Amino acid sequence: MQKLLSKRLLVATVVASVYGAAIPAALVSSDASAQQKASEKQTRKVPTLRSKVYDQLSRAQTAADEGNVGEAIDILDVVKSKTSSMNSYEQAMMYNFYGFIYYNDEQYDKALDAFASVVEQQPIPRKFEMxxxxxxxxxxxxxxNYENVVKYLERWETLNNGEIPPKNKVLKAQALYQNKQYEGAAGYIDQAVAEHEAQGMIPDEGWLVLQRAVYYELKRPEKVKDILVKMVKLYNEPKYWIQxxxxxxxxxxxxxxxxxxETAYQQGYVQSAADIFNLAQLYYYHRAPFKGAKLMEQALADGTLEKNLRNWRFLGQTWQLAKENDKAIPALTEAAALSEDGELDxxxxxIYLNTEKWDKAIAAAERALEKGQLRNEGTPHLVKGMALYNTGQYARALDQLAEAEKHPKSRGIAQQWKKFVEAEKSSQERREIELSS
Structure with a gap:
């Protein structure tokens, strides 16, 4: 995880909270920051941080800044060996420096122990403790360690004189969310966002991301939708449109x-294969198949969509719904070549039968029967029979219609066509006899 604060900012944050600003060691004395201490003495009496102690702590920090972490810790260990002569404030500052050095060396467990020791030393300046x-x-x-997050924030609140800042509530919400306490998280994040907006400020994007995640876990899609509407308006990010x-x-x-x-697509936000396919499906189901087919066709051509069975099949079906059989045929042919069963054939x-391409209809029906695994095996027999009839091959047509008649789903129409073909065959035979006599 990315560090919470940079090394220098971390040190400056605490030093500034104690003194009001980062100050050089030469200025640290019993009289330093008199106004700051006078203010803090209104709530608690704090001992003085002596310059000789701060000088040692500063030496440790300098060593750490130069990359000599071991040397920095050794300096602090020497200081620690003299804790019997140090007051609570000085010991707290010592542990504070341990904490920052361990933190910047990514020894987080040791950093946590050190910072925990800081707040155990009492009394110390209230702002420093906070x-x-x-x-x-x-x-x-x-x-x-999510329970500890809430514990330390609640202790912070006991020291706070004013309103609880929204950022504290967000931090609590994060901890509760991670600990699967979604109702509690919702309360805190809602407060943080509402308070920020009441001040005329735009909520941080991360806050809204957290709020959306909380309500998604609470299975409240209407609330999630409302949050996403806000995120689209405020940040106009492609992912929020898709979500x-x-x-x-x-x-x-x-x-x-x-x-x-569709609006997202017009803005150039629909780019991934999954999103393009989803939009094509929406066009298909909302009776706008031509748009869906054109979208799929372009995505297949430019390589966004993989040329696989699913995509070729859906493109073919979409062209069919758009009543563009001539365009459906190439897509379905590609799909059929990739399919192990005979359904697409x-x-x-x-389609070939409907467009009066009799020979191609016969060939496709034969491929379908050869592959098998058909939902209705009677269909290709029926198609083949009808195509053979149209090429004048009545006997072969009747054989295929007889096969189609064996299957319940195609039996009725096969019987009708069988009677029709038999009648046509009889008529042809009579004409041939008449011509020969």
Missing amino acids: STLFSLAQLHLMQG LAGMYGELGEERKQLAIM SQLAQ
């Missing part, structure tokens, strides 16, 4: 789902 408690909450969140479309689909509002996806046979 900033350390907040850092502890952040570090425990990073380490996955919003998905939520409309989950809510059964398919027309809005299509409208959002059977579909092709029917």
